Amino acid sequence: MNVYPLILKLDKAGNPLKWIDYEAAINLYAKDLVITSLGDKSMVFHGGVNAISHRRSKIEVGSILLTTARVNNRKWVAGAVHPLTNRTLFRRDGMLCLYCGDSFAERNLTRDHVVPTSRGGSDSWTNVVTACVRCNNRKGNSLLEDIDMKLQAVPFAPNYAEWMVLSNRRIMGDQMQFLKARCPKGSRLWS
């Protein structure tokens, strides 16, 4: 795992684009692709010593970088689908089993298909929930209406800002504020 927190890279319109590591960020500075830093945090990295000046090079990397990258609106249209992994799913549901409501460690959680795939349910954000092993086994291939089990919350598909929050475990305060402002009003990520 990277020792430094990831940097939030924005396109030239200020939309969150992706998480990059500090080496990629230094590369953006070196290629003059950073317009400005919008974050209130920065990290200083030291490079090699210049043979003539004998000075050590130094570069300051901001936590949120407005770059010259072109705008990709596809990520932001309503209904755009972002990668679904167990980790992002469990984080969406706050590490809680959406059936019994208890909190579990990641290794004890599973991906449950509300409408089982064997009955035509899809492997998509709105048909999957976090479930503990016990609840997942108990539910098996049944439909909820056929058994005595209820969902504690309706599964939702994250927008891109929410997905960015879900896909990074170590988000700095200013980055979180930036992303939060682009999440839907009343996003469940903060409830």
Ligand SMILES: [Zn+2]
């Ligand atoms: Zn459970």
